[in-house]
Amino acid sequence: MSPWGEAWRRFRRHRMAVLSLGVLAALVAAVVLGPFAWHVPIDAIDFSATTQGPSAAHPFGTDDLGQDLLSRMLYGGRISLAVGIAAMGMAVVVGVTIGALAGISRGPVDAALMWVTDLFLSLPQLPLLLLLIYLFREPLKAVFGPEGGVFVMIVLVIGCFGWMQVARLVRAQFFSLREKEFVEAARALGATTPRVVWRHILPNALGPVIVAGTINVAAAIIAESTLSFLGLGFPPDIPTWGRLLFDSKDHLDIAAHWALFPGGAIFLTVMAINFVGDGLRDALDPRRVL
Amino acid sequence: MGVFVLRRLALAVPSLLGISIVLFTVLALAPGDPFAELATNSNVPPEVRVHLRASLGLDDPVALRYLHWLAAMLRGDWGFSFISRIDVTTLIWQRVPVTLALIGSSQLLALAIALPVGTLSAVRPYSWFDRIASTIALAGFSLPTFFTGILLILVFSIKLDWLPFVYRADVEATGWAAAVEHVRQAIMPVVVLGLFQGAGWTRYVRSAVLDVVRLDHVTTARSKGLAERVVITRHVLRNALIPVVTLVALQMPTVFGGAIVTEQIFRIPGIGSLLIDAILRNDTPVIMGVTFVFSVLVILFNLVADLLYGLLDPRIAYR
Numbered sequence: 001m002s003p004w005g006e007a008w009r010r011f012r013r014h015r016m017a018v019l020s021l022g023v024l025a026a027l028v029a030a031v032v033l034g035p036f037a038w039h040v041p042i043d044a045i046d047f048s049a050t051t052q053g054p055s056a057a058h059p060f061g062t063d064d065l066g067q068d069l070l071s072r073m074l075y076g077g078r079i080s081l082a083v084g085i086a087a088m089g090m091a092v093v094v095g096v097t098i099g100a101l102a103g104i105s106r107g108p109v110d111a112a113l114m115w116v117t118d119l120f121l122s123l124p125q126l127p128l129l130l131l132l133i134y135l136f137r138e139p140l141k142a143v144f145g146p147e148g149g150v151f152v153m154i155v156l157v158i159g160c161f162g163w164m165q166v167a168r169l170v171r172a173q174f175f176s177l178r179e180k181e182f183v184e185a186a187r188a189l190g191a192t193t194p195r196v197v198w199r200h201i202l203p204n205a206l207g208p209v210i211v212a213g214t215i216n217v218a219a220a221i222i223a224e225s226t227l228s229f230l231g232l233g234f235p236p237d238i239p240t241w242g243r244l245l246f247d248s249k250d251h252l253d254i255a256a257h258w259a260l261f262p263g264g265a266i267f268l269t270v271m272a273i274n275f276v277g278d279g280l281r282d283a284l285d286p287r288r289v290l
Numbered sequence: 291m292g293v294f295v296l297r298r299l300a301l302a303v304p305s306l307l308g309i310s311i312v313l314f315t316v317l318a319l320a321p322g323d324p325f326a327e328l329a330t331n332s333n334v335p336p337e338v339r340v341h342l343r344a345s346l347g348l349d350d351p352v353a354l355r356y357l358h359w360l361a362a363m364l365r366g367d368w369g370f371s372f373i374s375r376i377d378v379t380t381l382i383w384q385r386v387p388v389t390l391a392l393i394g395s396s397q398l399l400a401l402a403i404a405l406p407v408g409t410l411s412a413v414r415p416y417s418w419f420d421r422i423a424s425t426i427a428l429a430g431f432s433l434p435t436f437f438t439g440i441l442l443i444l445v446f447s448i449k450l451d452w453l454p455f456v457y458r459a460d461v462e463a464t465g466w467a468a469a470v471e472h473v474r475q476a477i478m479p480v481v482v483l484g485l486f487q488g489a490g491w492t493r494y495v496r497s498a499v500l501d502v503v504r505l506d507h508v509t510t511a512r513s514k515g516l517a518e519r520v521v522i523t524r525h526v527l528r529n530a531l532i533p534v535v536t537l538v539a540l541q542m543p544t545v546f547g548g549a550i551v552t553e554q555i556f557r558i559p560g561i562g563s564l565l566i567d568a569i570l571r572n573d574t575p576v577i578m579g580v581t582f583v584f585s586v587l588v589i590l591f592n593l594v595a596d597l598l599y600g601l602l603d604p605r606i607a608y609r
C-alpha cells in the first residue's frame with residue numbers, strides 16, 4: 001500500500017474527521033456553487049421585509065435593510081474561506097523556508113532565526129493586527145482597490161503571525177532527519193545541500209506541516225472574523241461572516257437569526273477544519289499505532 | 291533560585307527591545323506625515339516648517355529617532371490622547387486593573403475546568419468520558435469568543451433576562467448589593483473567556499498527562515501501594531504540568547486577543563476596549579501606548595511562566 005493510501009486508511013478510523021471532511025466539502029461546494037443557484041443580489045434593499053426570520057423567500061431571513069442573508073452569507077463565505085486558505089499558504093511558505101534554513105544551518109543562523117521566531121510568538125497578535133490595519137489601510141486601498149487592498153492586507157498580516165509554529169516543527173524535523181542514513185547516502189552520492197533538502201528531507205517532514213497548515217486555516221478564519229467583528233476588517237459593503245455578526249449585534253433582541261446563521265457558519269467551518277486536522281495528525285504520525 | 295530569576299529577567303530585556311523595534315518600525319513605515327497639514331497651510335512659511343521638523347528631530351537618522359522614542363517610552367512620557375486630552379499613561383493605568391481582573395478570573399475558571407477534565411480523560415483514554423470530553427473540548431476551542439459572547443447574551447440577557455449584558459462601572463447601589471451587581475455583570479465575560487481557554491487547555495493537559503502516565507516512576511509509585519489519588523496528583527500531575535505551563539505561556543497573546551473581543555462585546559472599560567475606541571477615532575498616541583502595554587504584559591506573563599517552570603522542575607533552576 002502506498003504511504004498516502006495508508007494515511008487514508010488511518011484517517012478513515014477517525015469518525016469525526018471523516019464526518020467533518022464531508023461537512024467541509026458541503027460548505028465549500030455551497031459557497032462556490034451556491035451563488036449560481038441562488039440569484040438574489042447581496043445588496044438588494046427591501047424595506048417591506050426588514051429583520052424577518054427565515055421564510056421561503058429568504059431561507060436565512062433578512063437584515064435591517066431587508067437584504068437577503070443567504071446570498072450575503074454565500075458571498076461572505078467565499079471571502080472567509082479564501083482568506084483562510086491564502087493566509088495559510090503564506091504562513092506555510094514562510095514557516096517552511098525559515099524552519100528549513102534554521103534546521104539545515106547550525107550555529108548562529110539557527111540561533112538568530114529561532115530568536116526571531118520566539119519574538120513573533122510573544123508579540124501580542126490582535127493589537128498588532130489592529131495597529132497594522134489602522135496604519136496601512138488607506139495606501140493599500142489606493143493600490144489594490146477597496147476590496148483587493150483589504151484582502152491583500154488581511155492575508156499578509158494574518159500570514160505574518162501564523163508561520164512560527166510551522167517553522168518550529170520543520171526545524172525539529174530537519175534536526176532529526178538530517179542525521180538519518182538515507183540523507184547520508186544521498187550526500188555520499190554527491191547531492192548538493194539544496195537537493196538534499198528539497199528531494200530527501202522536505203518530503204519526509206511534510207506530515208506535521210500538513211497538520212499545522214490545516215489548523216492554520218481555522219486560525220486565519222477566526223482572525224479574519226475577529227477583525228471584521230470589531231468593525232476593522234472588510235468594509236461594510238462586503239458581508240464576510242464576521243462583518244454580518246458585527247452588524248447583527250445591535251439587533252439581537254429582534255433578529256437573533258441574523259447573528260445565529262453567520263456565527264454558526266464560522267463555528268461549523270472552524271470545528272470541521274480542526275477535526276480534520278485531528279484526523280490528519282492521527283493519520284500522518286507514524287509512531288501512532290492504529 | 292535567585293540566579294535563575296535574574297537570568298530570566300535579563301533574557302526578557304532583549305525580547306522587550308525586539309518588540310519595541312517591531313513597534314517602531316511599524317510606526318516609521320506607516321504612511322502619513324504629521325506635518326502634512328502644515329505643508330498645505332499657506333500661513334506657515336516653508337522655512338518655519340523645516341525648522342519645526344528639525345527641532346522635533348524628524349530629520350534625524352532612523353537609529354537616533356528610535357533611541358529618542360525608546361527613551362520617551364521608558365520615561366513614561368507617552369504623550370496626550372488626541373480625544374480625551376489627558377495623559378496616555380493616566381488613561382491606560384485607569385483601565386489596566388479591569389483587564390487584569392477579567393483575564394485573571396477567567397484563567398482561574400479555565401484551570402478549574404482543564405485540570406480535572408484533562409486528567410480524568412487521560413487516566414482513562416478512549417473511555418466514554420474521554421471521547422465526550424475531547425469532542426466538547428474541540429468544539430469549545432472552535433467557538434470564537436465573539437460568537438459565544440453573543441450566544442450568552444441571547445440566552446441569559448434577552449431570552450431569560452437573568453444577567454445584564456452591558457458592564458457598568460458605576461453601579462447604583464452600595465455595600466453588598468453593589469458587590470452582587472458587580473459579580474452578576476462579570477459572570478458572562480469571565481465565562482466566555484474562561485470556557486474558550488479551558489477548552490484549549492483541556493487538550494494540553496490530556497496529552498501531557500497521557501505522556502507521563504506511561505513512565506516508569508508512575509508504575510513504581512503504584513507498585514509501592516500508593517493510593518491512585520496520590521499517584522495522580524503527586525507523581526503524574528506535577529510532571530505533566532511542566533509542558534502545560536509552556537503551552538499556556540505560548541497562548542498568552544491569544545488570551546489578550548480574546549480579552550479585547552470580550553471587552554468590546556460587553557462594553558467593559560478595560561484597555562482592550564480602549565484600544566478599539568482609539569482606533570475608531572484615530573487616537574494614535576493611545577493606540578501606540580496600549581499596544582506597548584499589551585506587549586509588556588505578554589512578556590511579563592512569559593516571565594511568570596518561566597519562573598513557574600523553574601519551580602515545578604528543579605533541574606532547570608539549578609542548571
